Amino acid sequence: MKRQGNASGLWLSFTKGDRDAFTAIYNTYVGALYEYGMRILKDENQVGDCIHDLFIKLWLNHKTVRKTDNIRFYLIASLRNTILSYKAKEDRLPKEEFHNPDDFVLDFNAESAQVNKEESVAQSRRINDALDQLTGRQKEIIYLKYFEEMSYEQIADLMNISVKGAYKLSARALDALKIIMNADKAVVIWMLIHYKSQIF
Amino acid sequence: MQAEKYQSFTTEDFLNDPEFIRFVREGDAEDTRFWTAYENSVVNLEAYRAAQKELKFIFTAKRIAMPASFETDLLARIEQSVDQQQRKKTVSRRLYLSISSAAAILAFVLLSFWLNTANVTVITRYGEKKSVTLPDGSIVMLNANSSIKYPLLWRINHRRHVELKGEAYFKVVHLNNDPINVADKDRFLVNTNRLHIEVLGTEFDVKDRNQTAKISLTKGRVSVLSLVSGKHYILQPKQMALETTEEALKIVQADPSVEHAWVDGNRKMQKTKVKDILQEFADVYGRRVVLSDPAMAEVQIDGTISFKSGETVLFVLANILNANVKKDSTTIILQAK
Numbered sequence: 410m411k412r413q414g415n416a417s418g419l420w421l422s423f424t425k426g427d428r429d430a431f432t433a434i435y436n437t438y439v440g441a442l443y444e445y446g447m448r449i450l451k452d453e454n455q456v457g458d459c460i461h462d463l464f465i466k467l468w469l470n471h472k473t474v475r476k477t478d479n480i481r482f483y484l485i486a487s488l489r490n491t492i493l494s495y496k497a498k499e500d501r502l503p504k505e506e507f508h509n510p511d512d513f514v515l516d517f518n519a520e521s522a523q524v525n526k527e528e529s530v531a532q533s534r535r536i537n538d539a540l541d542q543l544t545g546r547q548k549e550i551i552y553l554k555y556f557e558e559m560s561y562e563q564i565a566d567l568m569n570i571s572v573k574g575a576y577k578l579s580a581r582a583l584d585a586l587k588i589i590m591n592a593d594k595a596v597v598i599w600m601l602i603h604y605k606s607q608i609f
Numbered sequence: 610m611q612a613e614k615y616q617s618f619t620t621e622d623f624l625n626d627p628e629f630i631r632f633v634r635e636g637d638a639e640d641t642r643f644w645t646a647y648e649n650s651v652v653n654l655e656a657y658r659a660a661q662k663e664l665k666f667i668f669t670a671k672r673i674a675m676p677a678s679f680e681t682d683l684l685a686r687i688e689q690s691v692d693q694q695q696r697k698k699t700v701s702r703r704l705y706l707s708i709s710s711a712a713a714i715l716a717f718v719l720l721s722f723w724l725n726t727a728n729v730t731v732i733t734r735y736g737e738k739k740s741v742t743l744p745d746g747s748i749v750m751l752n753a754n755s756s757i758k759y760p761l762l763w764r765i766n767h768r769r770h771v772e773l774k775g776e777a778y779f780k781v782v783h784l785n786n787d788p789i790n791v792a793d794k795d796r797f798l799v800n801t802n803r804l805h806i807e808v809l810g811t812e813f814d815v816k817d818r819n820q821t822a823k824i825s826l827t828k829g830r831v832s833v834l835s836l837v838s839g840k841h842y843i844l845q846p847k848q849m850a851l852e853t854t855e856e857a858l859k860i861v862q863a864d865p866s867v868e869h870a871w872v873d874g875n876r877k878m879q880k881t882k883v884k885d886i887l888q889e890f891a892d893v894y895g896r897r898v899v900l901s902d903p904a905m906a907e908v909q910i911d912g913t914i915s916f917k918s919g920e921t922v923l924f925v926l927a928n929i930l931n932a933n934v935k936k937d938s939t940t941i942i943l944q945a946k
Contacts, residue, residue, distance in 0.1 A: 443675035457683050464687045516671040555667050590666045
């Protein structure tokens with residue numbers, strides 16, 4: 410994971426109106442923002458719009474924006490809010506009815522995972538259920554925890570849930586993953602093909 | 610790292626342990642050495658393996674890489690928007706500045722205009738007299754039913770200019786020290802309906818009511834111009850300039866103490882007709898007096914009548930004319946006995 414050595418210094422320069430610092434922040438974090446945005450929106454143009462709006466808002470408010478040591482978390486949390494308002498506007502939903510993205514893309518490569526050889530219809534049903542249970546929010550929490558390396562506290566803050574809720578959500582997601590992972594390779598591949606559009 | 614703490618770990622504990630996660634994801638040499646050693650001494654190998662397997666599975670998740678063109682295009686777009694915002698801000702700040710300064714200038718202009726044109730007005734009612742001290746120290750005694758108006762910024766403008774309706778006695782302060790060079794600020798101007806009067810420092814009585822406009826000089830010199838007939842004179846003391854509806858401005862000899870006797874509340878008469886006294890009574894007290902016999906109007910009177918109150922005037926006149934005073938709500942009648 411990329412860590413900005415003088416992140417708070419960079420942020421401070423930016424809040425003082427330093428355009429170079431602003432550009433540096435963009436260059437450093439746009440990759441992470443793109444990936445996270447794509448996982449929710451799945452549309453490059455929409456992601457571009459949201460990141461654009463986020464950075465314009467940042468620049469407009471650079472004098473009043475709060476101090477942060479964790480620019481990465483701040484930006485991802487801000488992007489998430491930007492995306493939610495963007496989607497709410499698009500779906501004509503009031504914002505409070507749309508606290509969380511309904512879908513989150515996280516494609517696991519089942520082939521490379523170790524799968525056991527046992528075969529059964531019952532197992533395929535279990536996988537099916539597991540995949541259904543692996544909701545967008547569960548995939549999101551796995552992404553934030555293992556790829557963005559966020560703490561439960563940060564995840565709770567970001568996803569508007571309690572810290573306890575974040576632990577629970579993560580534990581259930583890991584359970585569901587275990588089931589998928591242990592399923593037959595062929596079944597998983599079949600599942601991946603058939604459910605990709607909805608689930609993964 | 611302490612290997613002991615991991616001995617009691619469940620799969621879930623391992624999955625939440627940042628050190629373990631880092632090892633599975635990145636697996637650098639030091640981490641691998643530690644965890645390989647751990648694997649050989651571990652009691653909860655099953656939990657460890659399960660966690661490792663699940664994490665490995667998690668890390669098979671496909672990453673989404675950003676195309677380089679997306680990064681550069683978006684940056685260009687953002688920079689453009691930021692520039693635009695900044696321009697808009699500057700423009701609106703400039704616009705705000707120019708609008709507010711224009712408003713300030715307009716307010717200043719209006720204020721100066723108002724101050725330049727603003728006047729002080731002093732009015733007397735019927736039967737009332739007032740003494741007004743002007744900003745230059747000149748004194749104006751204002752007779753009843755009269756008014757003067759002078760500029761508020763008299764001192765700043767150095768323009769001594771009084772407009773008069775009715776009658777007033779002026780004691781003008783002399784400011785000019787050099788008779789050859791008379792500055793504008795030295796002049797004292799009085800305008801009535803019909804007369805334009807210019808003085809430097811004198812005492813005079815001006816009256817402009819009804820059929821008659823007149824100025825009589827006590828001391829000094831006065832330039833008087835009739836705005837009606839266009840006639841112009843320089844008055845000497847004890848002269849009076851008089852214009853009536855019948856006659857253009859002319860100079861007559863007049864005792865100034867007679868002309869401004871009203872200042873002390875008197876009316877001096879030298880063969881003055883009753884009708885003229887009644888006219889003055891109407892001017893000062895606002896009441897018309899009707900004579901039961903028109904011949905009474907032509908009666909001439911000498912001497913001094915106190916004009917301090919209307920009652921006194923009527924009482925004296927009634928005695929001279931041998932008449933009774935009859936009053937109702939609208940008229941006063943001098944009824945011959």
